[in-house]
Amino acid sequence: MDHSVIQAFSTFTENERMINLMNEKLEEWYSMYFPELKTGSPKSYATFVIEYGKEKKAADEKGLEKIFSEYAKHVAKIANESMGADPDDKEYALIKRIAEQELQMIELNDKILEYIKESAERLMPNVTAMIDYKVAAELLTKAGSVEKLAMMPASTIQLLGAEKALFKHLKFGSKPPKYGALFKLQEIANANREDRGRIARVYATKLAIAARADAFSKNYIADRLNEDLKKALTRNKKHDNNQKQ
């Protein structure tokens, strides 16, 4: 079970990279015919190629809205004024297939993500009740198994995924990292720079307890942990404010 989630997560990560690579190729190719169009997202670029790539001037604003929402008007304009020709049938058939392949890979990755969510929640009910399941899956991947994660001290969990930065710190004396995979949590990424380390530490402390429950006691204690987490975060903040005064 641990290994299935880990495999799924590593396939997901690799696939994401491949989708971007594939879109780069698609854009490189199709930009011969529509140099003005820039990729907002791989998905919208590929969808445009499939629906309007053979005759871009036929793209109407209404259809484009489904792909580009608020940018539809802009895309309609540049499609109409484009200095690019349209590809011939043979070449277009190929370009279109590449775009279709890309969409299929995106779809596949959504399925993989679903699977990761379900299995991570089953495997680590406490950890996934506290943090985003993708971050939970990454912690699990770095640790190797729920048991191994549960046996790590909070300080190690805090830095999981920051191995390179930690190595640089130990070897060359650069600044020590304050968080690894945990940085992907909204609560940390969106916090002020100077608060992030502290918040990561609080999360890591509670996650260590959650992981132990998931691995050993199998009790569901996440509601209590989430409350503790909230308290610890505000307490810590107050403490900071006191210090500042």
Next chain:
Amino acid sequence: MDHSVIQAFSTFTENERMINLMNEKLEEWYSMYFPELKTGSPKSYATFVIEYGKEKKAADEKGLEKIFSEYAKHVAKIANESMGADPDDKEYALIKRIAEQELQMIELNDKILEYIKESAERLMPNVTAMIDYKVAAELLTKAGSVEKLAMMPASTIQLLGAEKALFKHLKFGSKPPKYGALFKLQEIANANREDRGRIARVYATKLAIAARADAFSKNYIADRLNEDLKKALTRNKKHDNNQKQ
């Protein structure tokens, strides 16, 4: 036209890399369930997963022959004696989709290759009549266009694709390269080590003439060139023999 072939070739190369990456992930994952099976080719591995991945012991020799030909017996044996369990339905559904995606990418790349063949033959009838169209497409990609290829001296064509080795030679004094993309020609790859440079030179000389015909005169002179090529190769050989005596 030049650019379409170049785009197609670069997409083909990138795709090939992606197919291998995808198969690595597939093998990493499915090897949890069938650790004894090694990838002969990505295609056969993926096909096995699709057809027998849910219940590997059900694989009969006859069905396996279509996938593994002479290795069918061996695969049937290791499938039967495997120490791996079978994946559950949910996980298998995902693994199977990855395998299907991989096969689709292989299929797509076959289509791209077809397109490269057709367009390279149309664009460079003389060059492709002398060498494999894939090598021709690679030379074209390195040169940038048929015109540019046609304006290169034979010595440059001989080393197209060996830029790194040439740079190392000029900068650090390592051994100079004797061939670049041309090494992929059967006639050169299968030749004796000490003959390869000479054969590459002969090819490059005739290819330079062929490229000029493709770019400028548009005459079809490949039959004559091929004869010249054959003569030059045997003459050169005789010359070598004479020297040795």
